[in-house]
Each structure stands twice: as C-alpha cells, then as structure tokens.
Amino acid sequence: MQTDEVLREFLTESRENLDLLDRDLLALEKGHVSKEGIAGIFRTIHTIKGTSGFFDFKRLTALTHAGESLLAQLREGRLAVSPEIASALLTLVDKVREIVATIDRSGHEPTDDYRDLIDRLDALRTGPTPVRAAPAIASPTPLTLTPLAPRMEVPSPFADGTIRVDVGLLDRLMNLVGELVLARNQILQYTLDRKDTAFQSTTQRLNLITTELQEGVMKTRMQPISTIWNKYPRVVRDLALATEKQVDLELRGQETELDKSIIEAIRDPLSHIVRNAIDHGLERPAARTLSGKPARGMIVMRAFHEGGQVNIEIADDGAGIDPERIRSKAIERGLVNRETAARLSEKEILEFLFQPGFSTAATVTDLSGRGVGMDVVRTNVERIAGTVDLHTRLGKGTTIRIKIPLTLAIIPTLLVSCGGHRFAIPQANLLEVVREEKHREPVEMRGPDGASGILTRRACRTCDPRPIVEYIHDVPVYRLRGALLPLVFLHQQLGVDPRPGPEDEENLYIVVLQADDRSFGLVVDSIRDTEEIVVKPLGKLLRGIPIYAGATILGDGKVALILDIPGLARESNVLSASRERAIAERNEKAIENANPPQTLLLVGVGERRMAIPLSAVARLEEIAPGAVELAAGREVVQYRKTILPLIRLDEMFPGRHPVAPRDGGLLQVVVWSGEGRVAGLVVDRIVDIVESAIDIQDHRPLPGLLGTTVIQSRVTDLMDVPEVIRLAAPWLPLAAGRV
DSSP states (O other): OOHHHHHHHHHHHHHHHHHHHHHHHHHHHTTOOOHHHHHHHHHHHHHHHHHHHHTTOHHHHHHHHHHHHHHHHHHTTSSOOOHHHHHHHHHHHHHHHHHHHHHHHHSSOOSOOOHHHHHHHHHHHHSOOOOOSSOOOOOSSOOOOOOOOOOOOOOOTTTTTOOOOOHHHHHHHHHHHHHHHHHHHHHHHHHTTOOOHHHHHHHHHHHHHHHHHHHHHHHHHEEETHHHHTTHHHHHHHHHHHHTOOEEEEEEOTTOEEEHHHHHHTHHHHHHHHHHIIIIISOOHHHHHHTTOOSSEEEEEEEEEETTEEEEEEEEOSOOOOHHHHHHHHHHTTSSOHHHHHHOOHHHHHGGGGSTTOOOOSSOOSSSOSSOSHHHHHHHHHHTTOEEEEEEETTTEEEEEEEEESOSSEEEEEEEEETTEEEEEEGGGEEEEEEEESSOOOOEEEOOOGGGOOOOOEEEOOOOOSOSSEEETTEEEEEETTEEEEEEEHHHHHTOOOOOOGGGTTEEEEEEEEETTEEEEEEESEEEEEEEEEOBOOOTTTTTOTTEEEEEEOTTSOEEEEEOHHHHHHHHTTTSHHHHHHHHHHHHHHHHHSOOOEEEEEEEETTEEEEEEGGGEEEEEEEOGGGOEEETTEEEEEETTEEEEEEEHHHHSOOSSOOOOOTTTOEEEEEEEETTEEEEEEESEEEEEEEEOOOOOBOOOOTTEEEEEEETTEEEEEEOHHHHHHHHOTTOOOOSSOO
C-alpha cells in the first residue's frame, strides 16, 4: 500500500474513532463506563499516538501521549473520574480532530504546540484527585443517553467482512445505474408497440435486473442517521454548560437509514434546531422549578420512515413560543401592519420565524440572536425536496418536524402534460388525482331510505349549476369533499396555452399536492403515467427559476422538467397568508350571515318550486285517487292503521297551469310529522333531495311560507310546514302514535 493511501486510511479511521470517543467520554463523565470501557478509550488514543509517530507528526504524538498517560492512571485505578478530567479529555478530542483536519487539508500539522492543554493533562495526572470506591460522579449538567452500542475496535478492513469504499466511487456507480435506468425506460417504451413475445420477455427480465441492481446500489449509499446524531450528546453537553442549563437528551430511531447526500444536507439544519432548543426553548433550572417542571430540560430527537419519506422530530419541553411576542416583533420590524397582524392565525404568525434575519432574542449572544437559523433550516431542507413544520404550546414546549425523501438520485414521479410539454411531479408531494367532467349531464338519484323512513324513489335531477371552479376574492378554488382547495393553473404559471389531447378535452384534471403541510390543487392538461426517473441538475438558464427542481430524460429520449412543488406554491402565492385569510374570512362570513346547509326535499306545486326540510318528512307515498275518502267533509286516507288527513298544496298556493297527476293518476304525497301531528301534503311532483345553505332573499312571503331563495339556480319558496298545517287543518288532533 502506498504511503498516501496509508495516510488516508489513518485520517479516516482517526475521524471515526474521535466521534466514538466523544460518545464514550460523555458516558465516562456520568460513570456509565466500566474499567474495560476505560481500557478501550485508552487503546484508541494509543492507536492514534502510535500511527502519528509513524508519520512523524510530533505535535499530534505529544498531545495524544499526554492524554494516554492520564487515561493510564484512570485505567489502573489510581485516579477517579472528575468533571475536570472529563472536560480535559473532551478538549483533547477536539484538538486532535483539529490536527487531523489540518493534516487532511494541507498534509502538515498546525503550528500550535498545544502546550497549555498538555500541561493541563499532566497536572490532572499528577494532581491529588482521591480514588473513590466507584468511578461514578455527579455531572453539573447531567445527560441522559440511550444505551450505548457495543464499542467497535478498529473496521483490519476485512475483520468483520466489510471494506471501505470511496464516496466518489459510489457516486459514479450511482450515475451509471441512473443511465441504465434511463436505458431501461427507453426499451420499455419501445416494447409498448411490439408484439414479439420473446423480445417482451427479455425486456421484462432486463427490467427486473435493473430494478434489483438499482436497489442494491441504493443500499450501499444508505447510512443510519446515527452517523450524524452521535455528535449531539457532546453538542448538548457543551451548550448546556455555556447557557447554565441542565439538559437530558434522548435519541430514538438511530437506525433509520437514508441516503448519504441527504445526511450531509441536514447536518446544518439539525444543528440550528438543537441550538435554538437549548438557547431559546429550555428554561434555566430555577425557572423550570418555579413553573412546576423538573430542573432538567428534555430534548427528544426521533427519526422514522413513513410514506416513503424520512420523518425527523426534534421536541423540547421548554417554554414554547409566544405568538404575541412574534406578532409584536413583526409589527415593530415593519413586516406587517397592526390591522393585518391582528387577523393572522397562530400558524401564520409562526411563519415569521422562517424570515431571514427575524429573531425575538432581546440580546445577541455567541449562540443566537442574529436572526440566522430557522431560515437556513427551511432553505436547506427545501433544497432536498423536504418540508419543515413547527408546532408549539406556550409553557409546554416546541416540536419541529422535518420530512425529507430517502434519496434524491432516483425518485418515483407522476408524469403530467401542459401546453404540449411533459412535467414530472415527485410522488412525495402527491396526495391524489381528481378528474371532473367539464360538462355535467343530468343524472338520476335515489332519495334516502332506511333509518330516515323515506321510501326509495327515483327523481330526475337537473344539471348541477355550480361551476367546477369557483372564485373567492379572485382566488380559484375547488370543493373537494366539502373543503375548499386553492387551485393553481399550470399553464398560467408557465405562460403557455393549454393543449389537452383529444381524449382529455372533456375532462378537468386536478393533481392534489401537499407543500409545507398544506394542500392545493394543480390543474394540468392531462395525466400521463407514473415512472421512476433519474434526477439531473438543471442547466444555467433554468437554475434560477423557482418552480423547477431538476430535469430527467424519459423513456422516449425527451427531456422533462421536474416541478418544485414548494417553490410552485410560493411562486403562485396560492399558500400565501393573504389568500388563505381571504378564504378563511369568506368561510367565516358565510357562517355568520347564513344558516348552515340543510337537507331539503324539493317539490313542485303547479309552477312553483317549494322546499320542505327533510327532517320533518316521514315518508314519500303514491296514493291512488280512489283511496281518498271524506270524513267530516275533509279528505283523508287510511294509512298504516290510522287516518291520515290530506292537504292539497295547490289549493293553498294557487298558480297557473296546475300539473296533472302522473304515473296513472297517482297522488304524490309527502307524509309530514311534527309537533305531535301527522298530515299528508299532496304535491304535483317530487323534484329532488338537495343539501343547500338557505339565504332568504324575499322576507315578505305569502302565509305558510318562510320566504324565497334560490336553489339550483331556480327560485324556490321555503315552506313553513307547521304554519301550513295550522292554516289548512286547525282541527287536526294530536297523533296517537308514530307514523
């Protein structure tokens, strides 16, 4: 092996061992390391010292020799662990890491001789530190760590069946697999129009092998998140000391794997979040005790896979975030006026924390207060197609959730077209796809039955007059299962004319997407297919356009751009605070100014359309005219072992050209039940059963009417059924039983 290769091996192993030393020394400080563990720490320092002597790194050799001598005293039981010794050894690790980084960068040691630290280590070794029965000590800022994994002694590389591979080689291999995937997609596209069974069989075999190879290469790039989480116990300890706080750290899901490129991208965001949690979130011990909390604060870092993504949560049990303080700070900085700020929701207020330069800190410290942090978190996370969400409870704590893809190299997408071009939408942002017919035809429906007591009956329904796309304060929205979904028309964002294919002209396609934990609909010309694509970087001309995240080559050899969903949402302002407020205010106004939607039975009386609350309707019946009898000069019918009085509505509400009975002369009867009475309302026809909000526009109706409104684009009278009964049948007795 060449000297340069041996040096690279030494530097790599030293960095790995230094990360492990951080963890082990923190455990040593708390008394969680046995004599064998101390011996393991000693051997690690001894290995670094021996190899540095081989390369004639005199400063590194002298520094590690001083640390080795101190550890020898601990190993032999001549010294007891103390906070001073633990801190000195951690400083030793930092300085060794600094020397290793300098050697890696320049090939030479730094000029510092580290004499102060060497003298400090020698003084601790010879100082009168008493030996205790047990090595455990009480740390001034105790840390609660998850159980340590077994200490690994140094990967001969072949001792445990593994080898070290250069990351650059893996990147090149991944690029080759990506090219193979593109070739596979092209061949699959080519076979669609071929009927050669042998060729198709070979193609399917190629598809299977390519998929397995892709998965195998992806696994070589996957690393557990513990590779970056292992440094946080040390980070938390140092920050706790600097802020005079006591902190417990709990790590969960350290085995969660994700691509190495993703791991590197989230290092800085996680560091910012942990620093903010300690500096801003957690209170000092005295303040926590006064508020009834334990003196030690808690930070929990959790990682898990869900829905093809990696979810990372960082939660603290600190003071939480005061929205009113953020509101005041935003007004003070001129980010929003006082009137608008008063209407902002709590979620909208918290969005100011992600503004560059925004900070609520009263003073600037070495840790924070300059407004650099959460904006960096969101920028870096969104750069890798992730999202950041923040939840807080005043006095209880704050949780930040990050969702990121497993990898950025090869991703599953939905292909859509707009303006004659194809675009790829990452499935990580996809919720569902909705297809609506642009021209709705009349349909038949059945009224409810069963528990409601209404007989099943066919009723012809007129065309639904409500448009598919509605506008609220000039904001296009779509009603999806009762909720208003903001819409973005892709052709408008691209500045092109829509060009749907012949088979798509009669349909409206809405791709429901999620960005920053919020939903919106993207209107496209057509939906193509799902496909795994290889992400390619954008060229210089497109790199500055915020709605594109990359490009790919499709199976037919043509290039398709990958849409950046969070960027598209921001660029279109569909999720901006003002547009969301407009929708929310419209909804609130509708609730204040109108009754909630009611289920109504629509009937025809002559030329009139009338609405009856369905809650008061017991049944719909068809009665032969011959079954009508007279009792005391009034029309009645024998009905379910009782006598049902009949009220002809065309006599109460006369109109022109009354409609003759249909269906062989059968009478259409609405059996009404209310206020302890029952009656049969004879109408000319049953129209429909609808759910509609009632906005009375005519408050001067005839007797027996509540008013007039518009339902299904038709003027409709709202019937006051109890008043009709009192007017038409004041003699009607209380019902003897339920109909």
